[in-house]
Amino acid sequence: MSRRLNIKICTKQEELQDAIKVRESAFVEEYGYSKEELVLYPLDNQALQILATDYSGTPVGSCRFTPLPQDLDNLPPSSTLNPQTENSARELFKDSQGGRFWWLAVSPAGRGRGVAGGLIKYCEEYTAEMVRKHSSTAYMRIRANYKAHKMYLRFGYVVDSEKFLLAGQELIWMKKTWKV
Numbered sequence: 001m002s003r004r005l006n007i008k009i010c011t012k013q014e015e016l017q018d019a020i021k022v023r024e025s026a027f028v029e030e031y032g033y034s035k036e037e038l039v040l041y042p043l044d045n046q047a048l049q050i051l052a053t054d055y056s057g058t059p060v061g062s063c064r065f066t067p068l069p070q071d072l073d074n075l076p077p078s079s080t081l082n083p084q085t086e087n088s089a090r091e092l093f094k095d096s097q098g099g100r101f102w103w104l105a106v107s108p109a110g111r112g113r114g115v116a117g118g119l120i121k122y123c124e125e126y127t128a129e130m131v132r133k134h135s136s137t138a139y140m141r142i143r144a145n146y147k148a149h150k151m152y153l154r155f156g157y158v159v160d161s162e163k164f165l166l167a168g169q170e171l172i173w174m175k176k177t178w179k180v
């Protein structure tokens with residue numbers, strides 16, 4: 001499916017709603033999060049929301065994506081900056097060495113066809129494009145749900161913490177660094 005996927009930053013309210021709906025289909029219905037938890041993170045409405053639609057325009061995947069401002073070794077796990085638009089993201093990436101995505105979700109009907117891989121690649125390419133202007137190494141840092149963390153191993157991510165429990169979910173920090 002990935003060739004026919006369209007992946008973009010949500011710039012319209014309808015796109016954002018589509019992205020949130022996909023997120024809810026995975027994280028509320030399957031993992032038991034409350035809807036509020038999915039959107040009411042501090043400054044969430046200033047993050048980049050990424051939406052994947054299939055060849056027919058049906059929303060099939062989404063994630064939230066932000067640049068990270070510092071180098072990996074000195075980064076506290078919860079540190080993020082939240083750009084509001086692509087332009088402000090570009091501005092924030094100016095001094096950044098990497099990024100973070102989370103709430104990566106694919107609708108049940110869209111699974112097993114490379115949508116998650118497409119979203120991950122989109123975030124990585126965006127990060128690389130920004131970082132290579134001032135550095136030769138980029139990184140991505142994520143807090144994965146333990147149930148899904150093996151998927152990230154396939155994309156070159158490595159485990160970066162012990163497994164831990166947060167709001168009833170088993171999570172684990174993972175990271176990837178690569179040359180740009």
Ligand SMILES: CC(C)(COP(=O)(O)OP(=O)(O)OC[C@H]1O[C@@H](n2cnc3c(N)ncnc32)[C@H](O)[C@@H]1OP(=O)(O)O)[C@@H](O)C(=O)NCCC(=O)NCCS
Nearest residue numbers: 026104105106111112113114115116117144145148150151
């Ligand atoms: C996990 C999820 C995002 C995968 O989406 P998807 O579009 O079906 O994934 P893809 O088709 O892009 O698969 C990419 C690769 O990861 C593998 N994979 C997918 N889900 C996996 C899982 N739960 N565990 C291990 N590997 C997995 C696939 O087999 C594929 O590997 P391959 O290319 O070697 O065949 C989707 O099942 C989902 O939304 N789950 C609920 C929410 C969730 O767990 N999100 C991640 C939280 S951190």
